[in-house]
Amino acid sequence: MKLWVCAVPLVVLLSALANAASIGQDERVRYDNYSVYKVKYANALQRSVLLQLDEESNDFNLWHEASDQVHVMVSPKAKLEFEARMSQMNASAEVLIENVQSLIQDGSDGALRDSSFGWTSYHTLEKIEAWLDEILASYPEIVTGFLVGQSYEGRDIRGIKISYKSGNPGVFIESNIHAREWITSATATWFINELLTSSDAAVRDLAENHDWYIVPVFNVDGFVYSHVKDRMWRKSRSPSAGSTCIGVDLNRNYDSHWMENGGASDNPCAETYAGLSAFSEPETKALSEYISGIKDKVNVLFAFHSYSQVLLSPYGHTDEEFPDNYDDLLQVAKAYADAVNSLQYGTTYRYGSSAEVLYIASGCTNDWAYVKADIEISYTIEFRDTGHHGFLLPPTHIIPNAEETLAGITALLAESRELGYLELKYDL
Numbered sequence: 001m002k003l004w005v006c007a008v009p010l011v012v013l014l015s016a017l018a019n020a021a022s023i024g025q026d027e028r029v030r031y032d033n034y035s036v037y038k039v040k041y042a043n044a045l046q047r048s049v050l051l052q053l054d055e056e057s058n059d060f061n062l063w064h065e066a067s068d069q070v071h072v073m074v075s076p077k078a079k080l081e082f083e084a085r086m087s088q089m090n091a092s093a094e095v096l097i098e099n100v101q102s103l104i105q106d107g108s109d110g111a112l113r114d115s116s117f118g119w120t121s122y123h124t125l126e127k128i129e130a131w132l133d134e135i136l137a138s139y140p141e142i143v144t145g146f147l148v149g150q151s152y153e154g155r156d157i158r159g160i161k162i163s164y165k166s167g168n169p170g171v172f173i174e175s176n177i178h179a180r181e182w183i184t185s186a187t188a189t190w191f192i193n194e195l196l197t198s199s200d201a202a203v204r205d206l207a208e209n210h211d212w213y214i215v216p217v218f219n220v221d222g223f224v225y226s227h228v229k230d231r232m233w234r235k236s237r238s239p240s241a242g243s244t245c246i247g248v249d250l251n252r253n254y255d256s257h258w259m260e261n262g263g264a265s266d267n268p269c270a271e272t273y274a275g276l277s278a279f280s281e282p283e284t285k286a287l288s289e290y291i292s293g294i295k296d297k298v299n300v301l302f303a304f305h306s307y308s309q310v311l312l313s314p315y316g317h318t319d320e321e322f323p324d325n326y327d328d329l330l331q332v333a334k335a336y337a338d339a340v341n342s343l344q345y346g347t348t349y350r351y352g353s354s355a356e357v358l359y360i361a362s363g364c365t366n367d368w369a370y371v372k373a374d375i376e377i378s379y380t381i382e383f384r385d386t387g388h389h390g391f392l393l394p395p396t397h398i399i400p401n402a403e404e405t406l407a408g409i410t411a412l413l414a415e416s417r418e419l420g421y422l423e424l425k426y427d428l
């Protein structure tokens with residue numbers, strides 16, 4: 001049986017989306033009348049039928065999988081067949097998104113219309129980097145830029161460090177490893193802005209008593225591709241020998257139980273393709289080296305993803321073994337979830353190990369950070385929503401989602417401090 005997931009809503013997709021949807025030279029891929037269905041399955045047989053469906057044709061495309069349901073995008077020509085097969089196997093299918101293309105047009109392209117930086121639309125990599133340059137110029141005493149390395153296509157992968165004083169515990173944020181998860185970089189940039197500009201006492205405490213290492217857009221090649229060509233692109237952009245399919249799932253490429261237990265795919269056309277070997281990709285190799293170089297300074301790591309509103313801790317590669325500090329990991333996640341839930345939006349987050357809450361996924365960032373870089377509080381956070389917009393979360397959600405992230409991280413770090421996880425790991 002094949003398993004997906006990770007810290008990620010799973011997705012499978014067997015083949016290049018570019019083949020699945022209509023595309024012309026120099027045009028964006030369109031998803032006119034493609035629908036996303038939520039299928040609740042009752043047993044392993046139904047589940048395997050659903051996954052099989054995804055593998056047998058480009059008309060089906062898995063967006064998300066959890067322990068009781070999958071979300072699958074279906075092309076217009078396959079809808080009748082799909083509905084018939086669902087009713088044949090007595091699985092209840094509900095339409096989450098009627099027309100995927102209409103969500104792409106309704107605002108996710110806001111960056112194309114809006115020339116200022118802000119959090120009412122999603123921005124291109126170029127605009128995000130220009131904004132980072134402004135931040136670096138405005139706060140030279142507090143903010144320093146760092147270069148993680150270069151992507152496959154030769155782009156710089158940039159991060160910034162925010163530090164108000166020496167002797168702070170460190171928090172690392174990896175964001176937008178999956179290209180289409182635009183809410184992650186929008187949230188990361190809002191969060192940076194709050195750390196630097198908010199006068200709220202709790203935010204000042206958060207900003208000034210922790211060192212922040214933030215990479216707002218990690219998968220730069222995929223992110224650019226998701227803006228200019230295919231909004232639903234997930235992976236990196238490196239080619240595979242012997243295949244026409246492009247890209248590696250960077251969140252399956254880390255050297256931590258790489259490709260174990262079926263937690264990733266060896267098919268270059270799969271959305272969870274793990275690459276030829278652990279750290280075969282320049283992006284993951286560079287980030288792992290960067291983090292390894294500062295690991296004594298990092299107490300906590302977050303990997304930002306969407307969607308499904310869950311916090312996922314190690315391990316992803318097995319649900320039969322748990323980290324030594326699993327109870328503490330659950331306790332800090334509960335603090336996050338409670339803090340988010342207490343805001344006016346009432347949003348709920350679930351939490352637990354990746355393998356337990358979703359499915360087996362190996363080679364993910366947060367597992368590697370935990371296992372290989374000794375970062376004992378290490379979480380994947382899957383942001384809004386639970387499927388009504390999925391990866392196409394309207395820009396009106398950016399600020400609410402970011403406010404939730406700020407409240408959640410504040411509470412998680414306070415709880416981590418209580419439990420002793422923010423003690424310095426190095427001599428001053």
Ligand SMILES: *[C@@H]1O[C@H](CO)[C@@H](O)[C@H](O)[C@H]1NC(C)=O
Pocket residue numbers: 032033
């Ligand atoms: C989408 O479906 C609507 C309603 O059935 C139809 O009128 C329209 O032509 C379809 N659009 C495309 C691009 O196929």
Ligand SMILES: *[C@@H]1O[C@H](CO)[C@@H](O)[C@H](O)[C@H]1NC(C)=O
Pocket residue numbers: 090
């Ligand atoms: C189909 O599902 C319904 C409701 O979920 C259930 O009552 C019924 O027994 C199921 N039938 C079969 C053949 O599984």
Ligand SMILES: [Zn+2]
Pocket residue numbers: 007008009178181304305306
């Ligand atoms: Zn993701």
